Amino acid sequence: MKFDEAYSGNVFIKSHPSFEESEAVIYGMPMDWTVSYRPGSRFGPARIREVSIGLEEYSLYLDRELEEVKYYDAGDIPLPFGNPQKSIEMIEEFVDQVLAADKFPLGMGGEHLVSWPVMKAMYKKYPDLAIIHMDAHTDLRDHYEGEPLSHSTPIKKVCELIGPTNVYSFGIRSGMKEEFQWAKEVGMHISPFEVLEPLKEVLPKLAGRPVYVTIDIDVLDPAHAPGTGTVDAGGITSRELLASIHAIAKSDIKVVGCDLVEVAPIYDNSEQTVNTASKLIREMILGWVQKK
Amino acid sequence: MKFDEAYSGNVFIKSHPSFEESEAVIYGMPMDWTVSYRPGSRFGPARIREVSIGLEEYSLYLDRELEEVKYYDAGDIPLPFGNPQKSIEMIEEFVDQVLAADKFPLGMGGEHLVSWPVMKAMYKKYPDLAIIHMDAHTDLRDHYEGEPLSHSTPIKKVCELIGPTNVYSFGIRSGMKEEFQWAKEVGMHISPFEVLEPLKEVLPKLAGRPVYVTIDIDVLDPAHAPGTGTVDAGGITSRELLASIHAIAKSDIKVVGCDLVEVAPIYDNSEQTVNTASKLIREMILGWVQKK
Amino acid sequence: MKFDEAYSGNVFIKSHPSFEESEAVIYGMPMDWTVSYRPGSRFGPARIREVSIGLEEYSLYLDRELEEVKYYDAGDIPLPFGNPQKSIEMIEEFVDQVLAADKFPLGMGGEHLVSWPVMKAMYKKYPDLAIIHMDAHTDLRDHYEGEPLSHSTPIKKVCELIGPTNVYSFGIRSGMKEEFQWAKEVGMHISPFEVLEPLKEVLPKLAGRPVYVTIDIDVLDPAHAPGTGTVDAGGITSRELLASIHAIAKSDIKVVGCDLVEVAPIYDNSEQTVNTASKLIREMILGWVQKK
Amino acid sequence: MKFDEAYSGNVFIKSHPSFEESEAVIYGMPMDWTVSYRPGSRFGPARIREVSIGLEEYSLYLDRELEEVKYYDAGDIPLPFGNPQKSIEMIEEFVDQVLAADKFPLGMGGEHLVSWPVMKAMYKKYPDLAIIHMDAHTDLRDHYEGEPLSHSTPIKKVCELIGPTNVYSFGIRSGMKEEFQWAKEVGMHISPFEVLEPLKEVLPKLAGRPVYVTIDIDVLDPAHAPGTGTVDAGGITSRELLASIHAIAKSDIKVVGCDLVEVAPIYDNSEQTVNTASKLIREMILGWVQKK
Amino acid sequence: MKFDEAYSGNVFIKSHPSFEESEAVIYGMPMDWTVSYRPGSRFGPARIREVSIGLEEYSLYLDRELEEVKYYDAGDIPLPFGNPQKSIEMIEEFVDQVLAADKFPLGMGGEHLVSWPVMKAMYKKYPDLAIIHMDAHTDLRDHYEGEPLSHSTPIKKVCELIGPTNVYSFGIRSGMKEEFQWAKEVGMHISPFEVLEPLKEVLPKLAGRPVYVTIDIDVLDPAHAPGTGTVDAGGITSRELLASIHAIAKSDIKVVGCDLVEVAPIYDNSEQTVNTASKLIREMILGWVQKK
Amino acid sequence: MKFDEAYSGNVFIKSHPSFEESEAVIYGMPMDWTVSYRPGSRFGPARIREVSIGLEEYSLYLDRELEEVKYYDAGDIPLPFGNPQKSIEMIEEFVDQVLAADKFPLGMGGEHLVSWPVMKAMYKKYPDLAIIHMDAHTDLRDHYEGEPLSHSTPIKKVCELIGPTNVYSFGIRSGMKEEFQWAKEVGMHISPFEVLEPLKEVLPKLAGRPVYVTIDIDVLDPAHAPGTGTVDAGGITSRELLASIHAIAKSDIKVVGCDLVEVAPIYDNSEQTVNTASKLIREMILGWVQKK
Ligand SMILES: [Mn+2]
Ligand SMILES: [Mn+2]
Ligand SMILES: [Mn+2]
Ligand SMILES: [Mn+2]
Ligand SMILES: [Mn+2]
Ligand SMILES: [Mn+2]
Ligand SMILES: [Mn+2]
Ligand SMILES: [Mn+2]
Ligand SMILES: [Mn+2]
Ligand SMILES: [Mn+2]
Ligand SMILES: [Mn+2]
Ligand SMILES: [Mn+2]
DSSP states (O other): OOOOGGGSSSSSTTOOSOTTTOSEEEEEEOOOTTOSSOOOGGGHHHHHHHHHTTSOSEETTTTEEGGGSOEEEEEEOOOOTTOHHHHHHHHHHHHHHHHHTTOEEEEEESSGGGHHHHHHHHHHHOTTOEEEEEOSBOOOOSOBTTBSSSTTOHHHHHHHHHOGGGEEEEEEOBOOHHHHHHHHHHTOEEEESOSHHHHHHHGGGGTTSEEEEEEEGGGBOTTTOOSBSSOOSSOBOHHHHHHHHHHHHHSSOEEEEEEEEOBOGGGOTTSHHHHHHHHHHHHHHHHHGGGO | OOOOGGGSSSSSTTOOSOTTTOSEEEEEEOOOTTOSSOOOGGGHHHHHHHHHTTSOSEETTTTEEGGGSOEEEEEEOOOOTTOHHHHHHHHHHHHHHHHHTTOEEEEEESSGGGHHHHHHHHHHHOTTOEEEEEOSBOOOOSOBTTBSSSTTOHHHHHHHHHOGGGEEEEEEOBOOHHHHHHHHHHTOEEEESOSHHHHHHHGGGGTTSEEEEEEEGGGBOTTTOOSBSSOOSSOBOHHHHHHHHHHHHTSSOEEEEEEEEOBOGGGOTTSHHHHHHHHHHHHHHHHHGGGO | OOOOGGGSSSSSTTOOSOTTTOSEEEEEEOOOTTOSSOOOGGGHHHHHHHHHTTSOSEETTTTEEGGGSOEEEEEEOOOOTTOHHHHHHHHHHHHHHHHHTTOEEEEEESSGGGHHHHHHHHHHHOTTOEEEEEOSBOOOOSOBTTBSSSTTOHHHHHHHHHOGGGEEEEEEOBOOHHHHHHHHHHTOEEEESOSHHHHHHHGGGGTTSEEEEEEEGGGBOTTTOOSBSSOOSSOBOHHHHHHHHHHHHHSSOEEEEEEEEOBOGGGOTTSHHHHHHHHHHHHHHHHHGGGO | OOOOGGGSSSSSTTOOSOTTTOSEEEEEEOOOTTOSSOOOGGGHHHHHHHHHTTSOSEETTTTEEGGGSOEEEEEEOOOOTTOHHHHHHHHHHHHHHHHHTTOEEEEEESSGGGHHHHHHHHHHHOTTOEEEEEOSBOOOOSOBTTBSSSTTOHHHHHHHHHOGGGEEEEEEOBOOHHHHHHHHHHTOEEEESOSHHHHHHHGGGGTTSEEEEEEEGGGBOTTTOOSBSSOOSSOBOHHHHHHHHHHHHHSSOEEEEEEEEOBOGGGOTTSHHHHHHHHHHHHHHHHHGGGO | OOOOGGGSSSSSTTOOSOTTTOSEEEEEEOOOTTOSSOOOGGGHHHHHHHHHTTSOSEETTTTEEGGGSOEEEEEEOOOOTTOHHHHHHHHHHHHHHHHHTTOEEEEEESSGGGHHHHHHHHHHHOTTOEEEEEOSBOOOOSOBTTBSSSTTOHHHHHHHHHOGGGEEEEEEOBOOHHHHHHHHHHTOEEEESOSHHHHHHHGGGGTTSEEEEEEEGGGBOTTTOOSBSSOOSSOBOHHHHHHHHHHHHTSSOEEEEEEEEOBOGGGOTTSHHHHHHHHHHHHHHHHHGGGO | OOOOGGGSSSSSTTOOSOTTTOSEEEEEEOOOTTOSSOOOGGGHHHHHHHHHTTSOSEETTTTEEGGGSOEEEEEEOOOOTTOHHHHHHHHHHHHHHHHHTTOEEEEEESSGGGHHHHHHHHHHHOTTOEEEEEOSBOOOOSOBTTBSSSTTOHHHHHHHHHOGGGEEEEEEOBOOHHHHHHHHHHTOEEEESOSHHHHHHHGGGGTTSEEEEEEEGGGBOTTTOOSBSSOOSSOBOHHHHHHHHHHHHHSSOEEEEEEEEOBOGGGOTTSHHHHHHHHHHHHHHHHHGGGO
16 A cells, blocks of 8 residues: 655665665755755755656666666665754764665765765775865865855865875865865865866776765756855856766776765746756766765 | 654654554645646645644644544555546545544645545445535536646545535635536535634534535635635635644544645745645644544 | 637637637737846746636626636737836837727736826826725835936826825835835825725725726735735735725726736746736726726 | 727737638647646746737848738637647647648747647648757657657657658757667668757758758747756857748758747746747748748 | 935835934845755845835834934944854844944844844843843754854853843743753743743733843744744744734833844745834834833 | 955955055946846946955966956946936046056956947047957847937947957847848958857957957856846857957957946846856956057
8 A cells, every 4th residue: 555665756866675685774864054155955855856756767968777787775864953963963873774785875965074074984995085076166264254064175074084196076165265275285186177187187096996976066057056055156067077977887987885965956936946856867877986 | 773753754754653553643744736736735744744843732723632642654556657547546545444443534735635535434334424625716617728637626526425404614715606606506505715704604514514614725715825726816814724734623524534745845935835834734734633 | 720729828818819800919028127126027927817817707605707708818918128217108008009999908917117107198197086096015216326217116107197195005115214204294195014905095085086907916915916026924814915906896986997017927936926917917806907 | 889899909910800701720739738747838828818819910131021921820729638639639620621721820838738639630631741940858758658649759759650760860969868769770860969050961951851840949049948848058149049940941841840849937927928929820821821 | 405314215114314313223144154954144234225115104013104213224244254253243243332322223134143142242232131032943053063152042042141040031842851951950931832921921020121132033933934944834924923012012121222133035935024024113113122 | 455456356465555556446337227138237346346256366378367467346337216317428428537547458348238338438548440240149139119329329330430350349149130241342351150160250350459358257068157137048258258368369460449248137046147147257357458
C-alpha cells in the first residue's frame, strides 16, 4: 500500500531502497544559519529531490542510465537550528559512518559551511586527499565579522587541514584582496572566472589521487542559477559546468565524494535552479560514483 | 541510516509507518487534467506534506495530539497524465482497498473530479451514505463544454448515484442558473455563501448516519486561499472553516471518509494555502478519524 | 475563421459585438503616470478582461445572468505615456461620445485620476449629479508635491466642480489631516473605515438622483486586494464590497455610470485581485446598468 | 467606437483584420492536459499576443517590417479541457481549413502534442514534407506511462507518418536511451545539444522541399526560457535560436508552416519567456511566411 | 547635497535627525538564525522603513500626526550571522543605552528571540514590568530540539525572569500541549485565538504599570500577513490588531517600550505585510510613545 | 547611536560621508512616468543600494578596492510624479551643481529619459563631449506617439545637441527602420548586437576626449537582466558587459560621468538584476572615476 518511492519525489529519482547494497549515499545538510546575505538553502535538498522526478534517467552526455549505479538516499540530517557547531559535528559523524561502510558520499547543501565537516571526514579516510572547488567565491576567510563558523570560511579551513597546495579552486570571481594574496603566497590554486579550461590543465596533475569535489551552485552565472544566496554576475553557463563534470568523469582522478551546495529555492522563482541542480546531481552520480 | 520519516516532509507529519496498524490512510490524487481554468493542483498533496513539518502536533481547538491517532500516508497514486477515465478508475480501486481494510480514507487533491470515484467507493460500503460538500462552486454540471469528466461535475454525479436529498452543499457562491434550479427541484440542499451556521442546522438531521465530507479549498475566500485554480471573491475565512470542521467533530454524525481538494501550489506565492491546508488536515485527522 | 470573441478574454466575458445595440460600454483607461507610490495599473483593464472568462455568467446574489444586459467592450483608450493632461482630455472626449449615444459608461483604471475627466463628462449631462466614492484614501489633495494632476486629487476636483455636499466617500482610512478638516468644513460626506452600513443610510437621501459610483479597489483590505498601488491595512472584505454593490442595486438611486480603478496586476501575485475585480464588474453590470 | 485592434494585445501585433487577404494565419492551441511535469502552457498564446505590443515592428536582423507581410490572428481554438483525442481532431480540422485557403499556418502552443495534428494536416497537403524540430527533448516515445496521446510522443508519430528520414531534430539533450537507439536505427536525424551549426549543414540537403518547422521553447536554456513546463539545463541561447531562424530564412527550403510551443506563463516570473517568444514569432513571420 | 532623509526610505518616515532630541528610538534587529521553519526576517526592518514613505503622516484613528512625536531611527544593529548568543548580548547592550538616555525603545525584528534581550534590559529599568504579548504561538518552549536560544523560547525566558503572572499573551492558537499546561499551572495569562476583547479586560488590571508590548506579526491571519516565517491559519485581521493598538493607547497602562517582529519580506510577494507593519508602527508611535 | 551608514544599504556600499571630500557623487533619478511598456524603474536606485552590501569591496578584475576611491551617495532626487518636464529640469540643475563642484557624476535610473538632462549638463562643461551608449534600443525617436519627452528619445536629443558623429551606440538590436536610416545618414555610430568587440575598435578614436557613458541595463540579455521595463532577447551576457567596462577603464579616453538606467526591481524576481547592477556600479567606480 505504498507507491513506488523511487519516483515519489521523496528521494532522488531512482534511489535504491537499501543502504547496504548501494555504492553511494545521497544526503541533505539543511543548514543556512551562518549565511551573511540571503538565507533559504535549508530547503535546497528537499526541492532538488522533488523535481528530480522530471529528469530523464538516461544521460546523453555520458551514455549511461541511472540503473547502472546503486545509490541510497538517506534524507536530510536533522541539524539543530541556529547552532553551527553542533551541526557540523553531526555532519562529520554522519559522513564518518558513510565512509566506514565504504560508500561514496554525495551531499546536498545547505550553505557551504556544511562541506567543512565532510572534507574533515574524507581526510581521515584519505590522507592523500585533494580538493576541487568550484565557486564564485574564494571562501578563504578566517572568519566573517568575527565568526569562524561561516559559509565564507570552509575552503580556508580545509587548506589548513590538508595543506593549501592540495586545494584547487575554479571559477572564482569574488573575494577579499587578502584572500587572493594569501592563496598566492601559500601556493593554493585559484583559477579566476573560468572552470572548464583550467580544470582540463589541472586534472592530469591529480591523476590517481583521491579527490573530493565541492560545487557551490553560485559558480554558475545568476542567469543559470538565480536560486542561491549570493548571486554574482559574470559566472559560467550550466553548459560549462556540465562539461566540467564530464571532464572529471573522463579524467584519471579518483573521485571519492562530492557535494552541491547553496541552492536556495525561495529565490528560485521558476524552479530553474533546483531543476538544474537535479540534472547536475544525475551527472555526478553517473560520472563519478564508480570512479572511486 | 534513514532519518525519521515522520518529520521528513515526505509524509504528512507524524504519519505511522504501518498501514496495517493505522486507523486512517492519507493519499494524494495528483490529477488536474480536466480543469477549465488554472491547472496545477497535481502538486497540491506533495506540498501539503512538505509544509506539514511546520505544524504543531497539538490542536488547541480540540485539545488532542497527533499521536492519539494512527494514520498511514500512502503517497500519491500514480495517475496517468491526461487520461481522466483511467485516473478515476485507479482512484476507485485504491479506495476500495482502503475500505476493504476498514481504514478511514483521507484524500488530498488534485482537482475536484477525484472525489467522484472516492464517493463511488464509499457508497458501495455505506449504502446509507450522505455527503457534506463545502465549495465556492456547485459542481453540478452534467458536462463542461461537452466533457462529462470535468472538475465541475462530481457533485452532480454523486447526486445521481446516492440521491440528491442525501447531498448537502455549503458556502456555494457560483454556478449556472440551471444548476441552482435543478438542486431546488430535486431537493438537494445548497447553503449559499455561508458554511458554519447552516451546517449547525444540518448536522442534527444527519445524526448517526455515515457521512463523507469533501472540501474544495476554494470555499475559502481568495484572501485565505489564493493557491487554487478558481479563486472566487466573497468566501469564508479560514477561521470559519476551522470552526466548521470542529462542529462536525462535535456532532453526532459518523464521518467515514473525507478529502481536501483543489490546492494549487503554483498560485500560492507565500505558501499560505498549503500551510492552511496542512492545518485543516491536522484538524480533520484529530476531529474526524475516530468518529467512524 | 475567428473564434467567439465573447469568450476570448479579449473583451469582458459575454460582451456584445455591437456598440449601437448595447446599453452599456466598458472601456479601459490604462494610465498610471502620476502615481506617487507603485505604478502598474495601466495593465489592470487587460488583465481583468483576460480572467473574466473564468467567471460564471450567472449571479447568485442578484439572480440575473449576463445575457440579460447588452454591453459593448470598446477596449483600452490609447493614452499617451507620461502626459496626464492629454490623457484626461482623451478620456473626457471618449466618455462624451458614450454619453451622447446614451450608453452607460463602465470604466476600468488605471490610476484614480482617470475618474476625474469621466466625472466631468457625466456632470455635463447630469447637472444634478451626485458621487459615491469608495476608497481607502480621501483623494482630496489640491496637488501632490506640486502636481495638480495626481491620483490623489480627483475627489477634490469633483467636489469643486459639482459642490462638496454632492460627494459621498466611504471606507476612507487614510489622508492628510487637512483633507479631513476641509471635508468637514465644506459639508462633504466621509464615512471612515466602513462602507456598507453608512452607505445604507446615505442611499435613501439620494433616491431618484443620478449618481456616478467610483470604486478604488484599495477600499478593500490588502488581504482582499494585494494587487494595487497603495495597499493600506484595515480595509473592508470583498464580501462587504459585494454587499455594497448590491445595496446600491436595490436602492432607489439612478446609477448613470461607474468605474473600478487602481488594479495593478504586477503586485497581484496569485491573480486574486484581478479575479475579484472581474467579479465586481459582473455585479456592477447586472446590478446597475439598467437602473439609469 | 473600437480602438485599433492591431495594437490592443488581443491579436499578435499588427495582425491584419481580414483572413481572406492574409498570407498567413496565427492561431493558438491552448492545451496542456497531457503534460507529465508542470502544466500551464494553455495560457501561452494569450500572453504572447499581450506582450507583442512591446515589440518593434522592424527587424534589424532581416531588415524587414511587419507591414510587409499580411497575417491574420484567428485567436485560440476552443479545445475541450482534459480530452486530448477530441482536441487533436479539432486542431487538425482547423489547419485543414487554413491550408485549404492556401494560407501559411503559424501555431502557438500549448503542449507539444498539438503539433501532431498540425503535421498530419500538413502532410496531406505536402506529401514530400520534411520536419525541422528544435527541442531539448526527443519526443520520440510511443506512449508516456501507457498514454499514446502525450506531449512526449509527437515526433515519433510524425516519423511513423512521413518516414523517420524526413525528420530532423536539433538541440536535443534529453530522452530515453531507447529513443536515441531507435532514431539511429531508422535513420532519423538528431543533432545533440547544438542547433545552428548542424542546421547549416542540413539546410542545403532540404533545398526546394516543403518543410514544417516545430520549435519547442525548451530548446532554449532555462536561463533564456524559464517559462516552460520542463526546463532542462545546458540549452542554447536566444541568440542562437534567432540565428537559426534567420539561417532557415536565408536557405533554399520552402517553409510551409511552423509552430512555437510549450510556453507556460505561470513559470515565467518576469515575463521573459513570453517576450522572447513574441520576438521569435516576429522573426518567423518576417523570415518564413513568404518562403512558401 | 543630501536629499531629505526623513522621506528617503532609509529611516522610518519622518524620523528626527537627532538622537538626543528624540523621545523614542527605532532600531532594527536583523537576526533570523534560530528559526525552525522559514528564515528571512533579517530583511524585515529595512523593508518596513523603505515602504514607510508610502504612509500618510496623519492617523485618522488617533487624530494625531507624526510630527507630534520625535523619534530617531538608529538603523539596524550589525548582528553577527549565525551567533545567537553574541547577537542577544549586542541587543541588550544597545537597549541598555537607549534606556539610559531615557528614550522609548521601538524595535523591529528579526525573529522573536530578539525580544528576549530587550525585555531583559527593560526589566533592569522597570522592576514592576509587565509584558503584553500578541502572537499565534506560545513561544514558551525551554528549547527547540535542544537549543535554548530559539525563536520559540522568548516568552518562557521572560516568564522566568519577571514571573509568569506578569506576562499576558493574546491571540495564541498554536503550541505544544505542555506549554499550555505549564502556563495554566503557573498562572500565566493566555487568551486563545482572540486579541481585542480579552485585551480590553486585561488592560484595567495593568493600569499604572510599566508594560512592554511585543507583537509577533504572525498573530495576524496569513491573509493579512503572508510575509512571515510561520504562517498559521485562523488568526486575527489587521483591523483587530489596529484596534488593539488603539485600545492600549487609550488605556491607563504605561507603555515603556515595544517591538514588532517576524516580518519576512521574501515571503511577502505583494509587499502587503511590510506595508501593514509600517502602518502598525506609525500607530505604535502615535499611540504609545508618550504614554510612558 | 547610529550604525555605520557605509554598510547600511542606505547608501551604495562604502560611500564616503562627505560630499566635499569625495571625487564622485552617486545619485538616483527615480522616474519612470514616460515608459511605454512596463513601469517600475523608479525603485531601481534604492534597491541597488540595498543589495550593494552583499558586494565584495575588492574587484578581482581591476585589482582595486573601493576604499581607493572616495564617492558620496547623495540619495534620490525627489522628482515630481507624472511631470517629465519638471523632472528633467531638476536633474539638470542637480548635475550642474555636481559638476560645479568638480565631482564625477554617477547616476542611477529610472527610465532612460533621465540621461538627457545629465548629458545636457555634461555638455555645458565639456564642449568636446562624446557619448558611449550601450542599449538594446536605439532611443533615437523624435517622440513616442506624440510625446517628445519619452524614454525612447534621449539619444536623439543628445545627437541633436552635440552632433550625431559624437555619439556611439553599442549592442543595439531594436528600433524603428527610420531610426537606423537616420543614424546612417547623419553619420552616427551604431554597432548592432555586439558591444565588446566594436567598442575596442572605437575606443582608440576617442583617446583623450571627455566621454559620458550611459548604460541601459537592457543591453544585457533578459537572461542576465530580467528586471527591466523592456526585455529584448538576443542580448549580451553580464560577462561581456563587465569586460566592456574594463575595456573603457584600460583605454585612453577620459570618462567624465556615467549612468546605469532602466533597472526595474518589480520584474526582478530573484533580485538578480539589482545585484548585477550593483556589481556593475562597483566596476564603474573602480574603473572610471579617476580617469577624468
Ligand atoms: Mn561557497
Ligand atoms: Mn559562493
Ligand atoms: Mn469543487
Ligand atoms: Mn470550487
Ligand atoms: Mn483613489
Ligand atoms: Mn486609494
Ligand atoms: Mn517537445
Ligand atoms: Mn521539450
Ligand atoms: Mn513569536
Ligand atoms: Mn509566532
Ligand atoms: Mn534606453
Ligand atoms: Mn533599452
